[in-house]
Amino acid sequence: MTADLIPPAFRDPVHDSQSAFRRLLKALSRPGTPVSLTGPAQPPAPMGGPLAAIALTLADADCPIWLDPALSTEPVRRYLHFHTNAPQIADPKAAAIALIGDAGRLPGLNEFHPGEAAYPDRSTTLILQLPALTGGPSVRLSGPGIETTASLAPRGLPGWFWQAWHENAARYPLGVDIFLTDDRIVIGLPRSTKVEAP
Amino acid sequence: METDLAFDDDDVYSFAYLDEMTKRMIRRAILKAVAVPGYQVPFGSREMPLPPGWGTGGLQVTASLLGRDDRLKVIDQGADDTTNAVSIRRFFAEVSGVATTERTGEATIIQTRHRIPERALTEDQIIVFQQPQPEPLRRFITEEAVARKIHAFARYGVMYVRLYEDISRLGHIAMSSDYPVVVNGRYLASPSPIPKFDNPKLHRSRALALFGAGRERRIHAIPPFTEVKSLDFADYPFTVQRFEACCSACGAQDSYLDEILLDDGGRRAFVCSDTAYCAERRGERTES
Numbered sequence: 001m002t003a004d005l006i007p008p009a010f011r012d013p014v015h016d017s018q019s020a021f022r023r024l025l026k027a028l029s030r031p032g033t034p035v036s037l038t039g040p041a042q043p044p045a046p047m048g049g050p051l052a053a054i055a056l057t058l059a060d061a062d063c064p065i066w067l068d069p070a071l072s073t074e075p076v077r078r079y080l081h082f083h084t085n086a087p088q089i090a091d092p093k094a095a096a097i098a099l100i101g102d103a104g105r106l107p108g109l110n111e112f113h114p115g116e117a118a119y120p121d122r123s124t125t126l127i128l129q130l131p132a133l134t135g136g137p138s139v140r141l142s143g144p145g146i147e148t149t150a151s152l153a154p155r156g157l158p159g160w161f162w163q164a165w166h167e168n169a170a171r172y173p174l175g176v177d178i179f180l181t182d183d184r185i186v187i188g189l190p191r192s193t194k195v196e197a198p
Numbered sequence: 199m200e201t202d203l204a205f206d207d208d209d210v211y212s213f214a215y216l217d218e219m220t221k222r223m224i225r226r227a228i229l230k231a232v233a234v235p236g237y238q239v240p241f242g243s244r245e246m247p248l249p250p251g252w253g254t255g256g257l258q259v260t261a262s263l264l265g266r267d268d269r270l271k272v273i274d275q276g277a278d279d280t281t282n283a284v285s286i287r288r289f290f291a292e293v294s295g296v297a298t299t300e301r302t303g304e305a306t307i308i309q310t311r312h313r314i315p316e317r318a319l320t321e322d323q324i325i326v327f328q329q330p331q332p333e334p335l336r337r338f339i340t341e342e343a344v345a346r347k348i349h350a351f352a353r354y355g356v357m358y359v360r361l362y363e364d365i366s367r368l369g370h371i372a373m374s375s376d377y378p379v380v381v382n383g384r385y386l387a388s389p390s391p392i393p394k395f396d397n398p399k400l401h402r403s404r405a406l407a408l409f410g411a412g413r414e415r416r417i418h419a420i421p422p423f424t425e426v427k428s429l430d431f432a433d434y435p436f437t438v439q440r441f442e443a444c445c446s447a448c449g450a451q452d453s454y455l456d457e458i459l460l461d462d463g464g465r466r467a468f469v470c471s472d473t474a475y476c477a478e479r480r481g482e483r484t485e486s
């Protein structure tokens with residue numbers, strides 16, 4: 001196989017990744033708020049546009065990534081290797097970014113790195129691709145970035161997710177941060193966000 | 199006018215000066231900083247074409263944020279027209295071609311040293327602080343590893359003791375700028391050398407605040423709507439500076455004032471430190 005069979009990444013790498021970064025920053029600064037995020041054209045399935053955009057924007061040789069079984073296909077691995085050069089590792093705890101194509105089969109949040117007491121930034125950021133960011137069970141969020149409360153109802157998360165998120169927030173300032181995506185939107189869920197009972 | 203920056207206008211630079219790998223590294227650090235408000239994220243600071251003390255940390259943060267649709271405002275001591283502010287503004291106009299403005303309300307990114315604008319910031323704005331020293335414990339603790347341990351376990355008693363000593367000796371807390379805050383009920387943080395007059399503006403601000411310290415290689419953040427509490431004591435509550443005078447140029451009674459010398463005879467007056475705020479108020483007055 002040759003490189004020319006790999007779909008192209010951003011059309012304009014400098015400005016497209018800048019724009020994507022600002023959208024991620026907005027999403028993480030305003031948890032629960034849907035932010036539109038355009039991805040590169042035709043990333044290999046099952047990678048959706050926003051998930052691919054996040055990988056292209058944040059990953060590089062200094063940023064080890066972990067792929068869930070749904071994304072562990074040869075075309076996805078080659079695409080990410082070719083465009084980001086990020087080490088693809090087998091241990092989720094050693095990953096700076098975990099890309100999850102099938103959120104329903106997400107391993108427990110404890111499988112990822114929560115950071116260290118002195119370095120809580122040494123944690124894993126999870127990118128969870130979902131079938132839809134609305135229409136699921138509704139939860140209420142509060143914390144930094146949220147004026148009063150925000151409600152969120154993503155579809156396709158495992159049943160244990162919000163209880164695990166509650167435990168994640170209880171470990172603050174340790175914990176993982178999450179970006180939820182579908183085919184055009186990203187929603188930020190930093191560890192500082194608290195969830196009320198659904 | 200001659201540029202103060204140590205870079206050559208004829209050279210070709212990356213958009214916003216920094217290479218993409220450096221921007222990505224800083225962007226990852228910014229996202230961590232937002233996720234853990236007040237925690238100082240280490241980052242690999244780069245050389246910038248500016249003299250030391252010119253806010254290379256803030257500059258690198260701004261360079262990693264900037265896009266073609268942004269409109270940048272740069273202030274130093276509240277003013278848009280000081281050498282530092284003019285040079286930084288010109289630098290970014292040169293290396294990124296972004297629009298610049300002096301009007302606070304029109305800016306999408308505001309890079310600042312020493313002040314927060316008087317006009318309330320909005321959801322669509324990001325304020326970037328140039329920060330010489332991001333470590334609020336540095337006054338008492340020189341060892342990095344010790345400071346890190348104190349932050350890790352939130353053992354901030356030493357800071358309270360020190361502030362209380364100030365009170366008992368002087369009758370008030372001696373720090374009038376860079377007055378420490380607790381962010382999101384967890385991290386003790388330094389708000390950069392803004393007057394404590396500006397501290398309340400950080401509390402539940404609608405705008406995201408990012409702090410870049412180049413020499414110390416740290417980035418920290420205060421997201422919008424985040425609890426920011428200036429340290430105080432039950433019997434000595436935190437207070438901001440109050441001015442007896444109002445601005446002699448625009449009449450503002452609510453702004454931070456600088457004392458200026460009017461003539462050789464030693465006549466003095468107070469004027470707004472935020473020059474754009476003052477100018478806008480004067481403009482509004484002449485229009486009406």
Ligand SMILES: [Zn+2]
Pocket residue numbers: 445446447448449450469470475476477479
């Ligand atoms: Zn004035």
